[in-house]
Amino acid sequence: xxxxxxxxxxxxxxxxxxxxxxxxxxxxxxxxxxxxxxxxxxxxxxxxxxxxxxxxxxxxxxxxxxxxxxxxxxxxxxxxxxxxxxxxxxxxxxxxxxxxxxxxxxxxxxxxxxxxxxxxxxxxxxxxxxxxxxxxxxxxxxxxxxxxxxxxxxxxxxxxxxxxxxxxxxxxxxxxxxxxxxxxxxxxxxxxxxxxxxxxxxxxxxxxxxxxxxxxxxxxxxxxxxxxxxxxxxxxxxxxxxxxxxxxxxxxxxxxxxxxxxxxxxxxxxxxxxxxxxxxxxxxxxxxxxxxxxxxxxxxxxxxxxxxxxxxxxxxxxxxxxxxxxxxxxxxxxxxxxxxxxxxxxxxxxxxxxxxxxxxxxxxxxxxxxxxxxxxxxxxxxxxxxxxxxxxxxxxxxxxxxxxxxxxxxxxxxxxxxxxxxxxxxxxxxxxxxxxxxxxxxxxxxxxxxxxxxxxxxxxxxxxxxxxxxxxxxxxxxxxxxxxxxxxxxxxxxxxxxxxxxxxxxxxxxxxxxxxxxxxxxxxxxxxxxxxxxxxxxxx
Amino acid sequence: xxxxxxxxxxxxxxxxxxxxxxxxxxxxxxxxxxxxxxxxxxxxxxxxxxxxxxxxxxxxxxxxxxxxxxxxxxxxxxxxxxxxxxxxxxxxxxxxxxxxxxxxxxxxxxxxxxxxxxxxxxxxxxxxxxxxxxxxxxxxxxxxxxxxxxxxxxxxxxxxxxxxxxxxxxxxxxxxxxxxxxxxxxxxxxxxxxxxxx
Numbered sequence: 221x222x223x224x225x226x227x228x229x230x231x232x233x234x235x236x237x238x239x240x241x242x243x244x245x246x247x248x249x250x251x252x253x254x255x256x257x258x259x260x261x262x263x264x265x266x267x268x269x270x271x272x273x274x275x276x277x278x279x280x281x282x283x284x285x286x287x288x289x290x291x292x293x294x295x296x297x298x299x300x301x302x303x304x305x306x307x308x309x310x311x312x313x314x315x316x317x318x319x320x321x322x323x324x325x326x327x328x329x330x331x332x333x334x335x336x337x338x339x340x341x342x343x344x345x346x347x348x349x350x351x352x353x354x355x356x357x358x359x360x361x362x363x364x365x366x367x368x369x370x371x372x373x374x375x376x377x378x379x380x381x382x383x384x385x386x387x388x389x390x391x392x393x394x395x396x397x398x399x400x401x402x403x404x405x406x407x408x409x410x411x412x413x414x415x416x417x418x419x420x421x422x423x424x425x426x427x428x429x430x431x432x433x434x435x436x437x438x439x440x441x442x443x444x445x446x447x448x449x450x451x452x453x454x455x456x457x458x459x460x461x462x463x464x465x466x467x468x469x470x471x472x473x474x475x476x477x478x479x480x481x482x483x484x485x486x487x488x489x490x491x492x493x494x495x496x497x498x499x500x501x502x503x504x505x506x507x508x509x510x511x512x513x514x515x516x517x518x519x520x521x522x523x524x525x526x527x528x529x530x531x532x533x534x535x536x537x538x539x540x541x542x543x544x545x546x547x548x549x550x551x552x553x554x555x556x557x558x559x560x561x562x563x564x565x566x567x568x569x570x571x572x573x574x575x576x577x578x579x580x581x582x583x584x585x586x587x588x589x590x591x592x593x594x595x596x597x598x599x600x601x602x603x604x605x606x607x608x609x610x611x612x613x614x615x616x617x618x619x620x621x622x623x624x625x626x627x628x629x630x631x632x633x634x635x636x637x638x639x640x641x642x643x644x645x646x647x648x649x650x651x652x653x654x655x656x657x658x659x660x661x662x663x664x665x666x667x668x669x670x671x672x673x674x675x676x677x678x679x680x681x682x683x684x685x686x687x688x689x690x691x692x693x694x695x696x697x698x699x700x701x702x703x704x705x706x707x708x709x710x711x712x713x714x715x716x717x718x719x720x721x722x723x724x725x726x727x728x729x730x731x732x733x734x735x736x737x738x739x740x741x742x743x744x745x746x747x748x749x750x751x752x753x754x755x756x757x758x759x760x
Numbered sequence: 761x762x763x764x765x766x767x768x769x770x771x772x773x774x775x776x777x778x779x780x781x782x783x784x785x786x787x788x789x790x791x792x793x794x795x796x797x798x799x800x801x802x803x804x805x806x807x808x809x810x811x812x813x814x815x816x817x818x819x820x821x822x823x824x825x826x827x828x829x830x831x832x833x834x835x836x837x838x839x840x841x842x843x844x845x846x847x848x849x850x851x852x853x854x855x856x857x858x859x860x861x862x863x864x865x866x867x868x869x870x871x872x873x874x875x876x877x878x879x880x881x882x883x884x885x886x887x888x889x890x891x892x893x894x895x896x897x898x899x900x901x902x903x904x905x906x907x908x909x910x911x912x913x914x915x916x917x918x919x920x921x922x923x924x925x926x927x928x929x930x931x932x933x934x935x936x937x938x939x940x941x942x943x944x945x946x947x948x949x950x951x952x953x954x955x956x957x958x
Contacts, residue, residue: 227793256799389796389822392797393794393797394783394794394796396787472821473820473823475820476821479820549825550826561825562849563827564844564847565844565845566845567844569867569868569871569872569875570838571865571867573807573863575771575801575805608804611804757931
């Protein structure tokens with residue numbers, strides 16, 4: 221069979237691996253650093269030819285559940301999200317271990333240590349352990365590609381979903397990947413699902429839970445035997461000064477320190493549950509252990525229950541590696557007691573350059589209007605949400621009082637209004653509203669909460685690069701359908717020339733004692749410019 | 761042999777297209793490559809950087825360790841200085857000298873230029889004026905690449921120039937021609953500086 225080399229982002233390697241493993245579709249909501257997985261499938265000629273599902277889902281929970289349906293009928297599905305998306309789909313994800321799978325399900329969670337574009341540093345491996353499913357953690361783009369075939373086979377053989385955990389530096393780093401020329405046919409197990417396994421009434425769920433627990437020794441055995449967990453350097457009779465456990469891309473940082481080969485016993489881990497036998501073997505070969513893992517001290521914590529308490533384990537918990545932020549070759553070098561290269565002192569004439577809303581962006585006019593009106597109501601509170609428009613919290617606007625999680629603007633506004641705050645305004649983007657804002661709006665309508673909701677509609681999911689937004693052209697109908705009075709659903713065009721009209725409408729709706737929705741609607745500058753460019757190119 | 765490059769600039773300036781050209785050349789020469797990029801929020805006018813590593817052997821880490829980069833290639837002078845701790849003591853800074861001021865507290869330009877100029881190995885050129893004067897206003901980043909080409913020991917300048925042609929080929933002959941000229945302008949600019957180290 222012929223092999224080709226392609227230059228791929230980690231995300232793209234996963235996408236191609238999944239297509240070639242015979243998936244029927246990808247189910248995902250955009251989120252940095254996971255977005256490019258689905259985008260690659262959307263642009264893939266094979267995916268188009270096979271009519272693989274690749275449109276965006278409304279949120280991560282609907283994505284996970286749709287994938288479960290695909291699995292139920294015996295086909296393979298890929299589910300992708302950023303780490304915080306795991307919180308949104310946790311209900312479906314954890315229960316998918318209890319139902320088990322028919323067709324393979326691979327869930328890719330892209331963690332973002334250092335919070336390059338996120339609200340927290342949660343480590344998705346905890347979710348895999350919590351649900352008691354196998355976890356794969358590739359160390360390179362090649363491994364990410366190779367693992368997809370393996371992951372789908374593993375999922376179908378063990379009848380469990382498989383979690384693939386990556387981090388930003390793998391997702392968004394490009395390298396040459398040797399790819400197979402052959403793409404497997406769209407896979408189908410040909411088995412009927414047993415409904416008693418999928419109807420999680422207590423009697424069924426209790427039986428299935430016992431079966432999941434009974435499968436654990438087998439998952440452990442697989443982790444001991446897999447080619448992805450490699451133990452090396454334990455041949456010496458004398459105990460080494462230290463041993464190293466390197467997880468996922470942590471392995472690369474260790475190898476960067478030792479270009480001529482690691483001088484210590486080393487266990488590379490890319491498949492969980494933790495291979496306790498290999499760990500015991502490593503512990504027997506060295507006097508202490510350093511755990512190099514990106515994210516939270518997932519392995520380091522577990523080692524304290526695996527190794528004798530007197531055994532020294534170093535890592536992020538012990539303070540030998542930084543407790544927060546992504547790993548890098550320098551922090552690993554320091555933990556290994558190696559000297560860094562001579563370094564220039566930082567320059568004086570450098571200041572922070574935070575991101576900002578684009579020139580001409582409609583959100584700018586929304587914040588300008590909100591700030592003008594809010595100035596007339598001392599103590600006004602504006603609850604924000606997640607997207608480009610979160611940048612309204614920064615100068616020059618400083619317009620937002622909160623940004624917590626997808627959809628929280630509306631529900632926090634409602635809670636504040638319940639507690640007597642006035643006026644209360646929620647600012648939420650179009651895509652975030654359909655992701656998780658609609659249910660909160662229904663709560664507000666049912667309680668006649670005195671809040672003003674601004675759905676700043678730029679007709680796209682802008683923050684992640686302009687993906688289709690699930691509610692485009694449907695917002696007035698959705699709000700009215702949820703029970704907002706039609707005369708209190710107002711649409712404006714956020715432009716400086718309309719400032720007087722926009723501020724008047726905001727004032728009117730603040731003074732209306734109930735739920736009102738204002739929809740400033742103007743296309744995102746980024747997607748508009750891209751379309752204009754495309755048009756110009758077509759004309760040529 | 762290996763070459764580690766920190767590419768830097770401001771979101772939207774187009775550092776990733778410079779990275780794509782270098783990547784194309786490296787791939788054609790059969791080199792190993794790793795390139796860590798920045799996507800997401802910082803692309804909205806914030807500082808952006810990319811770690812580009814080329815080697816004729818293996819590359820372990822996607823990130824470049826402190827004090828080891830062979831070059832900082834920057835489309836903005838303050839952004840060049842931001843990554844100074846990553847530069848090897850014998851590394852070069854090749855940067856646009858034109859400040860991009862989208863923040864209220866941008867440093868004093870004279871002081872910034874003086875600090876940049878005080879670095880032992882630096883080429884700072886006004887790529888935007890060069891692009892304007894030569895009627896190729898959209899090719900400032902390729903002028904910068906041309907200026908850097910002779911310092912990238914692992915790639916030869918002619919291969920890199922070919923890659924400029926390959927990358928822009930889909931945009932038509934006029935665009936290819938403008939960018940090849942931009943590359944040459946940058947290349948010649950550095951040649952006439954007669955830097956002894958070269």
